[in-house]
Amino acid sequence: MSKSISTRRKFLKGAGIAGGAAVAGTLATPHIAQAKTKVLKVQAAWGGGIFLENAKSYVDRVHAMAGKDLRIDLLSVNSVVKTSQMQDAVHRGVLDGAHYVPAYWYSKSKAASLFGTGPCFGWSAQELLGWIHYGGGMELFNELMSGLGLNLVSFFNSPMPAQPLGWFKMHVTDSSQMKGLKYRTVGLAANVLQEMGMSVVQLPGGEIQPAMKSGLIDAAEFNNPTSDKDFGMQDVSKHYHLASFHQSQEAFEITFNKKTFDRLPQEHQAILRYASEAENSNFYWHNTLRYADDLISLKEKSGVNVYRTPDSVMQDQLKAWDTVVNEISAEDPFFAKVIASQKTYAKKVMNYLLLNQPDYSMAYRHHFG
Numbered sequence: 001m002s003k004s005i006s007t008r009r010k011f012l013k014g015a016g017i018a019g020g021a022a023v024a025g026t027l028a029t030p031h032i033a034q035a036k037t038k039v040l041k042v043q044a045a046w047g048g049g050i051f052l053e054n055a056k057s058y059v060d061r062v063h064a065m066a067g068k069d070l071r072i073d074l075l076s077v078n079s080v081v082k083t084s085q086m087q088d089a090v091h092r093g094v095l096d097g098a099h100y101v102p103a104y105w106y107s108k109s110k111a112a113s114l115f116g117t118g119p120c121f122g123w124s125a126q127e128l129l130g131w132i133h134y135g136g137g138m139e140l141f142n143e144l145m146s147g148l149g150l151n152l153v154s155f156f157n158s159p160m161p162a163q164p165l166g167w168f169k170m171h172v173t174d175s176s177q178m179k180g181l182k183y184r185t186v187g188l189a190a191n192v193l194q195e196m197g198m199s200v201v202q203l204p205g206g207e208i209q210p211a212m213k214s215g216l217i218d219a220a221e222f223n224n225p226t227s228d229k230d231f232g233m234q235d236v237s238k239h240y241h242l243a244s245f246h247q248s249q250e251a252f253e254i255t256f257n258k259k260t261f262d263r264l265p266q267e268h269q270a271i272l273r274y275a276s277e278a279e280n281s282n283f284y285w286h287n288t289l290r291y292a293d294d295l296i297s298l299k300e301k302s303g304v305n306v307y308r309t310p311d312s313v314m315q316d317q318l319k320a321w322d323t324v325v326n327e328i329s330a331e332d333p334f335f336a337k338v339i340a341s342q343k344t345y346a347k348k349v350m351n352y353l354l355l356n357q358p359d360y361s362m363a364y365r366h367h368f369g
Contacts, residue, residue: 038069038071039071040071040072040097040256040260041096042059042075042097042099042256043074043075043080043095044075044099045077045086045101047206048076049230050287054252055074055252056074057279057282057283057286058157061275062275065271065274065275066268066271069268070264070271075095084104087108087152087255090256091150091151091152091257093259096257096260097257098253098255099254100253100255101116101252102116102117102187103116103186106188110328110332110335111144112144113187113188115128115156115253116249116253117186117187117247117250118188118249120248120249120318121346122350123346123350124159124161125162125251127345127349129156129159131342131345131346132156133156135341136341137341138156140337140338140341141154152258153255153261153262154253155254155272156253157254157279158251158252158280158283159249160249160250160287162243162248163244163246163247164225164240164244165221166220166240167212167228167233167236167237167239167241168218168241169219170239171239171307173310174310174313175313175315178193178197178198178219178313180198180199182219183200183218184202184203184211185200185246185247186202187247192317192321193320195320195324196316196317196320203217203220205227206231208222209231209232209235209236220233221247224287225240225294225295226291226294229294229298234298239305239307240304240306241309242307245317256272325339
């Protein structure tokens with residue numbers, strides 16, 4: 001072997017070792033070039049139960065897509081501020097985000113309730129979300145945020161089944177029995193039931209059962225059989241009425257501080273948005289089965305009498321909604337604008353759906369009696 005060849009081989013070998021060392025050094029210290037993990041502090045309006053599970057499910061989807069680059073620190077109810085203060089805390093940047101429902105802040109604007117606890121135009125929460133995403137609802141919501149001067153960006157998801165009329169100390173067979181009763185609900189539903197002659201008290205979820213036990217209220221609703229069972233409503237009443245128009249279409253609102261959101265990379269903004277859409281489907285699949293199982297448990301294990309709310313009550317609810325909506329629309333042009341948009345969407349979409357959908361109850365009775 002010539003000296004020149006030997007020298008060249010030694011050079012190449014040395015260069016390979018040096019090059020490898022350089023690469024190894026680069027791989028060993030990636031933190032120098034990597035951005036720090038972004039952590040968003042998001043408070044939920046739920047201290048436990050199925051709704052906190054739903055909030056965690058949204059967070060899990062964000063983490064699955066974002067990996068270590070974006071994390072959400074999910075805080076339970078009252079961790080930083082009270083539920084009534086959550087929106088203001090997100091607006092000010094005290095919190096980066098919140099998981100709740102619009103009815104919890106509608107005192108700022110009655111139009112807020114239209115995005116979750118408004119009148120029924122023959123539609124369900126599925127169609128409400130369709131209006132928000134494709135019928136102009138999101139543009140109107142952002143107009144509302146701008147008008148209120150709120151530094152927020154929100155996503156809506158999770159179509160809730162119609163909320164039960166709730167728990168009473170007797171079997172309600174006619175609308176006349178509801179007059180004078182002290183009843184718990186939230187949002188514009190309070191105005192509707194007051195119009196029907198009820199005395200309405202707006203209480204947080206955790207205070208409902210104790211209030212009914214002490215006699216502060218005569219009747220109450222929260223949201224669904226699972227949450228009601230967790231609250232222990234079966235221990236203070238054995239009369240549970242399903243179906244109602246007082247809150248027949250509602251969904252979660254996940255809101256973020258807009259300045260914080262706008263500073264995120266576009267891919268992180270997309271993850272927060274699309275995780276909301278993914279959780280939208282998961283909520284319905286997951287919660288519907290839980291509600292059905294817990295309704296059976298309430299009946300068979302707790303001796304609860306379950307009834308379908310009589311038509312006379314629901315017809316009077318629709319009449320009360322007309323009165324409430326007309327009164328507020330006369331005072332609030334923006335409220336009237338949102339109502340008009342919703343009616344346009346519902347008239348078109350529900351015309352198709354109601355004509356096309358078979359009578360599912362016919363098939364159910366055929367198989368199950």
